[in-house]
Structure formats: C-alpha cells, structure tokens
Amino acid sequence: MQWIIGAGGAVLVAGAAFWKQSLSFSGMLAAVMMGTIYFGAGNGFWFGILLLFFISSSLLSKLHHENKAELEATYDKTGRRDAGQVFANGGLGMLLVLLNAIYPQELWGFLFIGVMATVTSDTWATEIGTLAKRPPRSVLTGKVLPAGTSGGVSLPGTLAAAAGGALIGAASWLLQAVSGMEPQAFLLLTLAGLLGGLAGAFADSVLGATVQRMNRCTVCGREVEASQHCGKPTVYARGWRWMNNDAVNAVSSILGGVVALLVSYI
Template identity: 35%
Template sequence: MMEGFLIRSVVSVALSFLIAARAYKHRSLDGSGALAGFLVMAIHIAASYRFGALLLVFFFTSSKLTKVGEEKKRSIDEDFKEGGQRNWVQVLANSAIATILVVLVAKMTGGKERCLDTKESTLITGLIGGIIGHYACCNGDTWSSEIGMLSNAQPRLITTFKTVRKGTNGAVTVEGLLAAAAAGFVIGLTYVIVGLLTVECAHDVIWRQLLVIPVAAAAGLCGSLIDSLLGATLQFSGYCTLRKRVVGKRAPTVVKISGMSILDNNAVNAVSVLATTLLTSVACLYIF
C-alpha cells in the first residue's frame, strides 16, 4: 500500500511539472497559475490516479474549448484573455475545495484506492462523491459558458426567461445546458474508466460504480444552473454604451441589465462549486 502511494507520488511530481510547464508555454496558465496548478495536480495524482484524471480532463477540455471561437468571444467577454490564460486565483477557485477533500481522503485511506461503497465507509464515499461533483460542476460551468457564447440562439436570463445580450451573467441557452450535462458525463465516464483500471472492488460494488456517470452528468447540469442563478442575482451585468459590450462593473456609461454587485465571477464559481459538491456528496451516500 505504501509502495503504491510512493510510486504515485513520484509520478505525480514528474507529470505535474511537465503539464504545468506546457500549460505555461501555451499560455493556458500564467506564472502564478502554473505554480498553483503544479501543486494542485501533484496532490491529486499522488492521492489517486482517478482524482488526477478528473482534474486533467477538466483542465484540458476546458482549455481547448476556451480557445475555440476566440475572435467571437473577444467581442463578447470583457475579461477575455488570449488562450484563456488563468492565474492562481482562477486555478484555486476551480480546485481548492476538491484539493482539501482529496487530502482528507488520502489521509483517511493511507493512500489506498477505495471504491464508492457506504457499507465500507460512509464518510469516504461522501468525500469521493464530493470530489466528483466538484469537477462535474467546474467542467459543466466552463463547457456551458464557452459553448453558450458560440451559440446562434439568443440567451435568456435564468430568473425571468427574457432574452438578453450574450455575455450577461446568468444567461442560458439550450446548447449551453446540454453542454453542461455532457461535461459532467465526461467527468463521470473518466472516473469509471480509470477506476476500472486502477482500483480493485468487490464484484457487486464494481457495477454500482457505473452510476457515477449519470450522477456526474446531473451534477454538471445542476452546477451550471446554480452558477447561472447566482450570476443573475448577485453578480452585476450591464451594457456599456461606449464600448458596445456587456460589462461587470457599474459606470456612468453602463446601463444595468441584471444582478447586484455582491459577488464577482470567481466568487460565483466558488459558491456554485461548493453547493454542487455538497449536493453530490449527499446523493452518493444514498446511491452507493
């Protein structure tokens, strides 16, 4: 057991360094983001190959989608960065909660891989479920936003269902919501496939792990909806008549569209992730 943990630790440091360096080179992360990403990634992989896989799938798919349709997104999003470059704040907003849970699971299991099974351990099952929900939410929110901005359909504000301009916080499209569910599905599928290759479970428990896929798909959609609801109510959106685009800060030239100036984008992401993590954790206690 300790030998397996030591091997994962060595693999985690080498692989995390290579991926963080590549992300920095390709401008997916800035310097602070690369450092934070390296630490977070190393912890995830050392704790479990499954946890590392969830993080990597989220990071790579989100980074690729961010770069699709850059010209169109640049005209819509005031915070657009070339290549979707993320800093340490954005990295931790999408990984801090999961990292804490990953460390707790590793400490409780002594580094041993475990299946979702409340008969063996209710607490560990709940914590693992929370990690799955965390990345299903992060992936779902990112896919929803990136694909939603490219949609030809006019988005609707989730609180009133009135059509609003693209880039408005809390605006949703059918394509975006379907993307959120698909993103969660990919997270669940990743967890199951890597788990089958790296974790030994009792025969009856193995097949129950397949339920992670629909659970993660639901978490992806749920997380996106929570994020949109928070964005529409607690995050300010306005239209700047001077810059001719939707902005997130009040100014004399800005006409309010929706929301209050209580949370910024990172705070909205963090709250929606926390809520989805808790909901998925509880759901796993009943399902597994």
C-alpha cells in the first residue's frame, strides 16, 4: 500500500509540474520513479524533503526579471528540468533512501539532509542571486563577474543559500515527527541543513570556477555552460570535459552530505 500511495502522489506532483512546464517529459518520468521510491522504500520524511525542495525550487524558477532569458541562454540546463537534472538533484537522496531501507542507520538521514540541503541551497542561491542589483564576484578571487557566471557569488545569493539549507534542516525535524520517527534535536537538524547546504553551495561555486566544463560562444566570445549560444554551437574552452553541470551538482551534494553528517557528531 505504501508503494501505491507513493506512486499516486508522485504521479500527481510530477504531472502537475509537467503541466506547469517545470519538468520536461523525461523529467516527469524520472520524478515519478523517484517519488515512488522515496515514499515506498522510505516514508513521509524522505518524500516530504524531496517535495519541499522540488516545490520551492520550481516556484523560485518562475521568478521573472529582465535578464532571465539572457542568463538562461548561457546555462547548460534551463528552469524546465529534464531527467538528467532530476537524477542529479535527487539521485543521491534516492540511493540513501534505499540504503536506509536495506540497512537502517541514523547516518543515512543526516547524509540525506545534507544532500537535499545542498541542492536546495544551490537552487535558491542561483534564482535569488540573479535578481541582485550588484554583479556577483568570483568565489576564488573576488573579481567582479557578469551575472550568471559559474563560480560567481553574491550576498543575496549566499543568504538565500543559508535560508534554503536551514529550511531543509528545520523541516526534517517536523517530518520525522509526523512520520512516526524519533526526531533528533531541532537545532541540530537545522544546523546540519544550514552548514551542509552552505558547504555544498560554495563547493558548487568553486567547481564552477575551476574544473567545470565551460564552452565559448563563437559569435559573442562569452564563456558559457551551454552547447549553443547566439544560435551557433559553442566550442570547448576550459575545465574537465566530463564535469558538466549535473556532475558538479552531484559532487557538491556529496560534500554537503558529509558536512551535515559531521555536524551530527557535535
């Protein structure tokens, strides 16, 4: 019955997201599978955190500002998530759900909070940071960068990252309680989400500034993530060729999970 409930809930949420154009068709199918596993192999705690990330990030992605279309043209992926983005953001969490189902341990929950705090913090930082009136600065050198540049950070974006991570941590306490689990201390969970999310979000920026694959537009000369820009294919510019945006998300999520786990030993 739990698997049936999970599948039904996943179909409703993913179907609504597809209708609202927050998910592509492949993204919808991946979200249905993922949501089913989160609830079927886990419970309301795991599924609720996934839902909180997805709903909040989808709502923020709909924020409009004058430069959004121009900025999205530089990204490898846009606000409408495909299967690759769905798995990059929720795949590690799904693995932790399954590990907990096979071998229940408290550490899986903290790793999960850190992973989901990271993807939430990173998404919130990107969406809010691009609204900032001042341009971002390089996370490595402090040099002013064009809005939307990989490796750029801003004060509004950093505050948004902190808020997103803290929300995941705080919500995990409530979701553990309503799911029949014995919740850890509220402040501990909130701190795990906050620090895990910030660590993962900053790791994402550092990877973006160093080893993420970046391409160069052959028309305007701008360095972008996208494979096409100004209507033409881009060419490789720098970074590890395999380290695309999805790989960066996965690596930074692992780091965020480890930081949240370390917080649990405080």
